[in-house]
Amino acid sequence: MFISPAYAQAAAGGSTQDTLLGLLPLVLMFVVLYFVMIRPQMKRQKEHKAMVEALAKGDEVVTAGGLLGKVSRIGESYIGVELADGVEVQMQRSAVIQVLPKGSIKAV
Numbered sequence: 001m002f003i004s005p006a007y008a009q010a011a012a013g014g015s016t017q018d019t020l021l022g023l024l025p026l027v028l029m030f031v032v033l034y035f036v037m038i039r040p041q042m043k044r045q046k047e048h049k050a051m052v053e054a055l056a057k058g059d060e061v062v063t064a065g066g067l068l069g070k071v072s073r074i075g076e077s078y079i080g081v082e083l084a085d086g087v088e089v090q091m092q093r094s095a096v097i098q099v100l101p102k103g104s105i106k107a108v
Contacts, residue, residue, distance in 0.1 A: 052093045055079060060100040063091060068105050 055061070059071045061081065072088055073080030079096070082088045 048094075048097075051099060052096060055093065055096065055099070058102075060102065060105045061096045062098040062100060064095045064097050068100070070105065 055071055055074060057071055057074055060068070061071060062068055063081065067081070067083060067089075069081035069083040069089075071079055072082040073090075077093060078090050079093050080088050080090050
């Protein structure tokens with residue numbers, strides 16, 4: 001009497017154009033993410049790998065721990081770094097973060 005009958009309405013059919021427009025922001029975010037974050041990181045990794053492979057005996061290096069030293073021995077995955085006269089440590093090649101120009105490390 002007071003309640004009117006409720007009729008189910010047919011759901012509007014989603015067009016493919018609406019679907020593509022809905023996915024467009026997601027695709028644009030991925031493209032921006034690739035060019036801003038992923039691509040530069042891959043470039044840095046490639047440069048670091050080339051630097052580590054090119055290490056030679058006598059190179060002056062900075063390690064990930066902040067130590068400065070001269071490469072004294074080179075192995076396949078480990079290197080020996082001379083920190084001072086008679087003080088040598090063995091570390092992974094990947095721990096080298098920078099190769100310094102010759103003569104950068106001066107004895108104190």
